[in-house]
Amino acid sequence: MRSWRIFAVLFKIFLGISASTHWVVTENGRIQSQLDSAFYLRQPFDLISLLEQEKRLERIESLYAEMLKRNAVIESQWTGLESFSVLKDRVLKSDLDCRNIGLRLSEVDLYVNIFDDASEREGINVDELVPKESDVPEETPNSPDCSQFSSLNFSMHMFPHIQVLSQPWNFTKFIDVSVDLNSLISVTGRQLAAGLRQNNTSWFLYNLAALHWQVEGDLQKAVQCAKLAMHYVPVH
DSSP: OOOHHHHHHHHHHOOOOOOEEEEEEEETSEEOOOTTTOOSSSSTHHHHHHHHHHHHHHHHHHHHHHHHHHHHHHHHHHHHHHHHHHHHHHHHOOHHHHHHHHHHHSOTTTTOOOOOTTTTTTTOOOOHSOOOGSSTTTTOOOOOOGGGTTSSSGGGGGGGGSSHSOOOOOOOOOOOOOOOOOHOOOOOOOHHHHHHHOTOOOOOHHHHHHHHHHHOOOOOHHHHHHHHHHHSSSSO
């Protein structure tokens, strides 16, 4: 009996076992594996693929390490190019794109905002979705508060499992004076509020409301409207 205890202790010491899971519960309550998991199998019944999972994981880790090395090499080369002023001046003078824009790459705004009201999408009739200004009731607020028209306490489309999207964002107030909502589509905040009061499941109106709040500088409300637009937009 004592020998079995000794064997059990040695077995526990020398054989380390670690477990992990790649199973998730979908919005419909279905349990399925994560598609981005290294252990995902298109054919779970394939025994050969199951037995080769460890080799596949090693291959993925090897490729990831190689990508990190290549990224480090590219970063070092790019740093060298940025410090080589003669080469930068030569590219600025000879490259057609650099000559057209008249700016160095370091001076270009790579995070410029792109606005799209989706009014040209098939099936969108702005006149039907947005009431005329003369038809808007007087008690209608000047801006559309999306949380007053639709409230989704829990939905995978609202990304509650992503912490950065489920918590309030600490935005710095920013007003892009170069963008005017009227330049995209001639509707006011009151028209959007009236339209959402009539149709609170219109992804198009929520998208316009997101643009409206971004122009106004309230990015937290813009994100809320954008999330509702993504929830109601048709998948097909």
